[in-house]
Amino acid sequence: xxxxxxxxxxxxxxxxxxxxxxxxxxxxxxxxxxxxxxxxxxxxxxxxxxxxxxxxxxxxxxxxxxxxxxxxxxxxxxxxxxxxxxxxxxxxxxxxxxxxxxxxxxxxxxxxxxxxxxxxxxxxxxxxxxxxxxxxxxxxxxxxxxxxxxxxxxxxxxxxxxxxxxxxxxxxxxxxxxxxxxxxxxxxxxxxxxxxxxxxxxxxxxxxxxxxxxxxxxxxxxxxxxxxxxxxxxxxxx
Amino acid sequence: xxxxxxxxxxxxxxxxxxxxxxxxxxxxxxxxxxxxxxxxxxxxxxxxxxxxxxxxxxxxxxxxxxxxxxxxxxxxxxxxxxxxxxxxxxxxxxxxxxxxxxxxxxxxxxxxxxxxxxxxxxxxxxxxxxxxxxxxxxxxxxxxxxxxxxxxxxxxxxxxxxxxxxxxxxxxxxxxxxxxxxxxxxxxxxxxxxxxxxxxxxxxxxxxxxxxxxxxxxxxxxxxxxxxxxxxxxxxxxxxxxxxxxxx
Numbered sequence: 001x002x003x004x005x006x007x008x009x010x011x012x013x014x015x016x017x018x019x020x021x022x023x024x025x026x027x028x029x030x031x032x033x034x035x036x037x038x039x040x041x042x043x044x045x046x047x048x049x050x051x052x053x054x055x056x057x058x059x060x061x062x063x064x065x066x067x068x069x070x071x072x073x074x075x076x077x078x079x080x081x082x083x084x085x086x087x088x089x090x091x092x093x094x095x096x097x098x099x100x101x102x103x104x105x106x107x108x109x110x111x112x113x114x115x116x117x118x119x120x121x122x123x124x125x126x127x128x129x130x131x132x133x134x135x136x137x138x139x140x141x142x143x144x145x146x147x148x149x150x151x152x153x154x155x156x157x158x159x160x161x162x163x164x165x166x167x168x169x170x171x172x173x174x175x176x177x178x179x180x181x182x183x184x185x186x187x188x189x190x191x192x193x194x195x196x197x198x199x200x201x202x203x204x205x206x207x208x209x210x211x212x213x214x215x216x217x218x219x220x221x222x223x224x225x226x227x228x229x230x231x232x233x234x235x236x237x238x
Numbered sequence: 239x240x241x242x243x244x245x246x247x248x249x250x251x252x253x254x255x256x257x258x259x260x261x262x263x264x265x266x267x268x269x270x271x272x273x274x275x276x277x278x279x280x281x282x283x284x285x286x287x288x289x290x291x292x293x294x295x296x297x298x299x300x301x302x303x304x305x306x307x308x309x310x311x312x313x314x315x316x317x318x319x320x321x322x323x324x325x326x327x328x329x330x331x332x333x334x335x336x337x338x339x340x341x342x343x344x345x346x347x348x349x350x351x352x353x354x355x356x357x358x359x360x361x362x363x364x365x366x367x368x369x370x371x372x373x374x375x376x377x378x379x380x381x382x383x384x385x386x387x388x389x390x391x392x393x394x395x396x397x398x399x400x401x402x403x404x405x406x407x408x409x410x411x412x413x414x415x416x417x418x419x420x421x422x423x424x425x426x427x428x429x430x431x432x433x434x435x436x437x438x439x440x441x442x443x444x445x446x447x448x449x450x451x452x453x454x455x456x457x458x459x460x461x462x463x464x465x466x467x468x469x470x471x472x473x474x475x476x477x478x479x480x481x482x483x484x485x486x
Contacts (some may be wrong), residue, residue: 001336013450048371051375052374053371053374053375074374074377075377077375078376079375081368081372082369083368085366085369085371085372086374087369087386088390097373097376097378098376101376101377101378101382102377114339146374149376149377195462199485235440238335
């Protein structure tokens with residue numbers, strides 16, 4: 001059975017700033033959704049709410065038609081941050097962290113980490129200090145760490161920002177491989193080409209509101225909103 | 239002046255390497271007193287610092303301010319207060335801590351508390367917020383997340399404890415007033431320096447000062463070296479680092 005995620009009238013305020021305003025979205029398993037929007041549009045806030053790291057001020061989140069809270073959302077989702085976050089330990093320890101919490105055995109963990117590192121092109125990186133490797137390598141480790149947990153909802157905040165083309169290609173390939181499973185992948189990106197390559201559905205957020213939600217073809221060829229048209233033509237400032 | 243300094247270094251080497259039992263006793267007593275004092279201070283300071291550093295609550299800034307304010311408390315003032323409390327007529331006279339090494343240790347533990355609480359809570363509070371989010375998004379509970387933050391800031395905490403130890407090791411007021419500077423009983427390095435200076439034995443006083451500073455320096459360097467070694471990637475780099483420290 002396909003999984004589903006529904007956001008109903010989500011509102012989130014940060015003091016006087018309305019970060020999200022009546023956001024309603026429906027996602028199904030097996031789909032990759034790209035969230036597009038300028039800086040400050042609300043993409044990261046939306047990802048953080050779905051990740052269970054923030055609580056909305058109004059509205060509800062439903063998973064498989066059941067209302068779900070932050071604690072439960074954290075169990076079924078994983079967020080890869082835009083700015084890489086590494087524990088001050090080895091790459092192995094960073095990757096093993098989530099697996100140990102889930103009670104996996106050492107032999108299982110070793111095997112899975114080997115495979116995950118191979119998938120992101122970082123074989124033999126286990127013993128390296130995570131904070132000493134390059135930014136691109138850290139981003140690949142972050143992705144591998146998220147993949148290892150096999151979350152039902154995989155959230156990616158600008159996964160290839162500031163990466164060289166080679167690293168970006170490796171990461172996009174890894175995301176495409178994961179998209180074959182029955183999970184929901186939500187990817188916030190500024191890269192329209194990436195959104196077109198990876199996503200089945202594109203969502204445009206502007207000033208906390210959803211102003212476009214369409215397939216890549218409709219989004220790029222026939223956008224409903226003038227703001228989306230400007231975004232596609234590069235007339236909106238990021 | 240230069241002659242006195244040279245004589246002081248010569249005296250210091252003489253005192254250390256002659257195996258003088260009085261000197262060794264003074265050094266051991268100093269380490270014991272401040273070691274116990276630091277340990278006691280950590281017992282309550284680290285939990286307090288953890289609550290202040292990792293949790294939000296009403297009045298947090300007042301409590302933080304309170305501990306910060308007492309970092310620089312004059313040791314003689316604290317020593318006098320403790321003297322009054324620990325004397326026979328004092329509220330805690332029954333503990334018989336006055337003029338004992340344990341009395342000095344207790345006094346120093348009170349002195350060091352604001353230092354450990356302030357520095358440790360600042361280190362915990364300054365820990366990257368994203369690390370907390372990272373732990374949570376990987377499935378950690380609130381308790382585990384806090385433990386992760388503590389682990390990530392362990393070296394900052396070690397530096398805070400080292401700074402506290404050094405403060406205690408070099409303080410005079412509590413050791414003199416609460417300990418009484420009793421020969422072979424409560425005499426420590428700082429009270430020995432004060433005594434020898436009063437007696438006009440400047441070379442001996444300076445020798446004790448050199449020993450005191452050497453110990454403080456050695457402990458601080460050891461902590462810093464340990465932290466640097468931990469940061470290094472491969473074992474061969476650790477050997478190179480050790481080499482560079484030895485060879486200068």
